Amino acid sequence: MNELISSRRSPRAFDAEATVSDDELRTLLEAARWAPSHGNSQPARFVVGHRGTATFTKIFETLRPGNKTWAHRASILLIGCVITQDDRGDLPNVEFGLGLAMENIALQAVDLGLIAHMMGGFDKQAAHDTFSMPDDVRPLVAMAIGRQGDLEDLPEDLQAREQRERRRHPLSETVFTDTWGQSLFG
Numbered sequence: 001m002n003e004l005i006s007s008r009r010s011p012r013a014f015d016a017e018a019t020v021s022d023d024e025l026r027t028l029l030e031a032a033r034w035a036p037s038h039g040n041s042q043p044a045r046f047v048v049g050h051r052g053t054a055t056f057t058k059i060f061e062t063l064r065p066g067n068k069t070w071a072h073r074a075s076i077l078l079i080g081c082v083i084t085q086d087d088r089g090d091l092p093n094v095e096f097g098l099g100l101a102m103e104n105i106a107l108q109a110v111d112l113g114l115i116a117h118m119m120g121g122f123d124k125q126a127a128h129d130t131f132s133m134p135d136d137v138r139p140l141v142a143m144a145i146g147r148q149g150d151l152e153d154l155p156e157d158l159q160a161r162e163q164r165e166r167r168r169h170p171l172s173e174t175v176f177t178d179t180w181g182q183s184l185f186g
Helices: 022-033 054-062 065-071 094-111 124-130 156-163
Strands: 044-050 076-083 115-119 137-146 179-183
Touching (some): 022 094, 044 054, 065 115, 065 137
Antiparallel strands (some): 044 076
């Protein structure tokens, strides 16, 4: 497996003094732009703010309290959204397209020496209203992007989470053949 994939993590310890350049941000969003999507519908859309801007603050205010304990240190906050219609009508599988775009951002961040953390913990309706999104746009995920910071800046419970061993389900539990539950990899 490619090390870019195996080294991707979702850390919460961001360096509150570090920045992400406009060129780095453009590279991250170009990676998202090239993600696969159903019928090349390209449903992913983003609202992006650098730390210290009104957009960053507005995104931050939509986050759930647990995410607010650390996300304020990120260099960039963004909200990943989907358009649900285009000139062809309703778009199928828009979540698939945004998910792949977000993963491309996360992997590109690793390649650039940045860290990224996706969050489902935010108020989607507040984001929709705050940014005056059209009815056919749905915010689905938030992301913090920046540079690795000091673990000690996190609350103790999050420090422990950051240091625990990464675990993934083995293929024997997730890949089946013939009938559900019969592992391809025994």
